[in-house]
Amino acid sequence: MKSGPTIQDIAAAAGVSKSTxxxxxxxxxxxxxETAEKVREAARALGYVYNRGAANLRGRRSTTIGMxxxxxxxxxxxxxxxxxxxxxxxxxxxxxxxxxxxxxxxQTRVLRSMREQNVAGLIMSPALGTPDALADxxxxxxxxxxxxxxxxxxxxxxxGVDNTYGFELATQHLIEQGHTRIAFAGxxxxxxxxxxxxxxxxxxxxEHGLAVDDEWIVDVELTPKGGRDAVxxxxxxxxxxxxxxxxxxxxxxxxxxxxxxxxxxxxxALAVVGCDNVIAAEHTxxxxxxxxxxxxxxxxxxxxxxxxxLEATEEQQAPVVQYFAVPxxxxxxxxxxxxxxxxxxxxxxL
Amino acid sequence: MKSGPTIQDIAAAAGVSKSTxxxxxxxxxxxxxETAEKVREAARALGYVYNRGAANLRGRRSTTIGMxxxxxxxxxxxxxxxxxxxxxxxxxxxxxxxxxxxxxxxQTRVLRSMREQNVAGLIMSPALGTPDALADxxxxxxxxxxxxxxxxxxxxxxxGVDNTYGFELATQHLIEQGHTRIAFAGxxxxxxxxxxxxxxxxxxxxEHGLAVDDEWIVDVELTPKGGRDAVxxxxxxxxxxxxxxxxxxxxxxxxxxxxxxxxxxxxxALAVVGCDNVIAAEHTxxxxxxxxxxxxxxxxxxxxxxxxxLEATEEQQAPVVQYFAVPxxxxxxxxxxxxxxxxxxxxxxL
DNA sequence: CTGAAAGCGCTTACAG
DNA sequence: CTGAAAGCGCTTACAG
Numbered sequence: 001m002k003s004g005p006t007i008q009d010i011a012a013a014a015g016v017s018k019s020t021x022x023x024x025x026x027x028x029x030x031x032x033x034e035t036a037e038k039v040r041e042a043a044r045a046l047g048y049v050y051n052r053g054a055a056n057l058r059g060r061r062s063t064t065i066g067m068x069x070x071x072x073x074x075x076x077x078x079x080x081x082x083x084x085x086x087x088x089x090x091x092x093x094x095x096x097x098x099x100x101x102x103x104x105x106x107q108t109r110v111l112r113s114m115r116e117q118n119v120a121g122l123i124m125s126p127a128l129g130t131p132d133a134l135a136d137x138x139x140x141x142x143x144x145x146x147x148x149x150x151x152x153x154x155x156x157x158x159x160g161v162d163n164t165y166g167f168e169l170a171t172q173h174l175i176e177q178g179h180t181r182i183a184f185a186g187x188x189x190x191x192x193x194x195x196x197x198x199x200x201x202x203x204x205x206x207e208h209g210l211a212v213d214d215e216w217i218v219d220v221e222l223t224p225k226g227g228r229d230a231v232x233x234x235x236x237x238x239x240x241x242x243x244x245x246x247x248x249x250x251x252x253x254x255x256x257x258x259x260x261x262x263x264x265x266x267x268x269a270l271a272v273v274g275c276d277n278v279i280a281a282e283h284t285x286x287x288x289x290x291x292x293x294x295x296x297x298x299x300x301x302x303x304x305x306x307x308x309x310l311e312a313t314e315e316q317q318a319p320v321v322q323y324f325a326v327p328x329x330x331x332x333x334x335x336x337x338x339x340x341x342x343x344x345x346x347x348x349x350l
Numbered sequence: 351m352k353s354g355p356t357i358q359d360i361a362a363a364a365g366v367s368k369s370t371x372x373x374x375x376x377x378x379x380x381x382x383x384e385t386a387e388k389v390r391e392a393a394r395a396l397g398y399v400y401n402r403g404a405a406n407l408r409g410r411r412s413t414t415i416g417m418x419x420x421x422x423x424x425x426x427x428x429x430x431x432x433x434x435x436x437x438x439x440x441x442x443x444x445x446x447x448x449x450x451x452x453x454x455x456x457q458t459r460v461l462r463s464m465r466e467q468n469v470a471g472l473i474m475s476p477a478l479g480t481p482d483a484l485a486d487x488x489x490x491x492x493x494x495x496x497x498x499x500x501x502x503x504x505x506x507x508x509x510g511v512d513n514t515y516g517f518e519l520a521t522q523h524l525i526e527q528g529h530t531r532i533a534f535a536g537x538x539x540x541x542x543x544x545x546x547x548x549x550x551x552x553x554x555x556x557e558h559g560l561a562v563d564d565e566w567i568v569d570v571e572l573t574p575k576g577g578r579d580a581v582x583x584x585x586x587x588x589x590x591x592x593x594x595x596x597x598x599x600x601x602x603x604x605x606x607x608x609x610x611x612x613x614x615x616x617x618x619a620l621a622v623v624g625c626d627n628v629i630a631a632e633h634t635x636x637x638x639x640x641x642x643x644x645x646x647x648x649x650x651x652x653x654x655x656x657x658x659x660l661e662a663t664e665e666q667q668a669p670v671v672q673y674f675a676v677p678x679x680x681x682x683x684x685x686x687x688x689x690x691x692x693x694x695x696x697x698x699x700l
Numbered sequence: 701c702t703g704a705a706a707g708c709g710c711t712t713a714c715a716g
Numbered sequence: 717c718t719g720a721a722a723g724c725g726c727t728t729a730c731a732g
Binding site: 366367368369370373380381382385404406407408409410 | 701702703704705707708709710
């Protein structure tokens, strides 16, 4: 810790008081232009570096924002993080990052650390299994919180996706392709997002009068490995499903991969749909049909929601934000060509 | 900024001085166990939160570390970031993150911001085109700097990869598979890493007495799109190369994808090798042969190097660290089966 | 083993 | 338009 010149040093060099220097650094219009220039010149000459920590302590404010992310191995969350960091930086905030790797204890630890660091606000994508009470606890700290992707009750600002609608849309697409036996590769346990996605699938099936065999709901890890396991399970079923809806693109990548290993082609042997539209989904073999809600747009929304909270006074706070983006289906090769309807078309091409 | 109890409040509640409270919080052995317990109890009762910013200001130290990353859309750097963040957190440091998206101006801005935030040290993967002088400038700030992946001269701590050796290894592997016309998809411009990789390729070719046609060095974007462009360029050459060495896995993914679009299979139509061994390389179709130096291991090395600098006194500083991991080649399907040597094998199997 | 005092580098009323 | 003074929440010699 080599310490450089302080406003005191600048004040001495410029022949003014440190109050004046402070005001100049804040670009206060109260200081005469001439004086201000003299001060800026002295600061430059001395190689002055503003000490934001000291300013925050004295001013009882903070310009850092904590970003708590559950899974950076999923590129979707990386896209989200990048967008959020960009928007916050543009508004003069610095991002304190922490990765929880879906571990609730790690999450507790990093939240404590961020509180000690005196963050002005928090954006969090909570780890699976986070108790709902955590949102209340954070509120009790007096730190504004915006949740992304994973809701935790209706009284906390949340930016996410309408998963139920999205999975209805995806299921409907598969039905339109002529599929009637459609599997779901995700997990059966009760986290909100998983439930919504499963529910969207189930209700679209019901709406079209299609029965769902319980074994079609394949409980797997939400990773490529899980996708591979799902394919093996599906090919053991008789009659076997001709399409699979995946919890997310990570699972779908595993599905595409296992099909390839078996010498089969997604889209022909089994129609595959993912969710998230990660950048890589465009370059898988074959390219992946998937639900897109726009990671960048969600990141921008989440940051703006937080910035609005920070800039509003106690009295003028807007009501709780609950924003759920409506996803679109991006149709690519992985879901086209295997259903009975389209199969007749591809047979004609043979 | 709701502010909670301070050490002064705890002191009052526990009936001691704030010096004593401070010492207890630092777990100083100088305080009697009984007194310490009384203080801790009072802190708990009041819901005390340590203010690290105030402590850092007074103690003239800092417990945050800046992490400047050039490209988070490349999963390799994400793996690196995750490893670094984990190690730093374990040592009680907080990570301030910034993403430059390969933009030198953004990088300048975030470095200034981190300096104002009073980071104890910096870990940086510099943006392409960063002037070498930047390392000296950061040193002049008195902030220890560790570079990852991209060296900038020999007098700054650096943790990277022996790219020249790696690309020699990869080239040799392709030659052993019977290939003699091997292309290189990267960029021709003069950044250190690009030069090393190209050089490794060229020297292995030379060593085996194989001529390199200038057009085989395909200058493309270092993205999947670049990989796709490379494939199109290669298939226009006559006689065309039968193998391609890619700058990194991002490029290789594009190569695999374009081959698939053309109805061809990597490994048969064209042998493909990448670099980085990102997690996804295991699940591409076909799986990707690639160079692995271990993102996690590199991240751990980089963090430890920085931690060692922070913990050593001025006099006992170790000499500059220049660590270059020796990569291994992970052979998967994308590079096997297309060379003349192995082709005879596969013909026998037909 | 504990306390009184000084001070880290800033900001912010307040006074002139 | 500018300055003197108080203070943000801590730590650290120093004294006892």
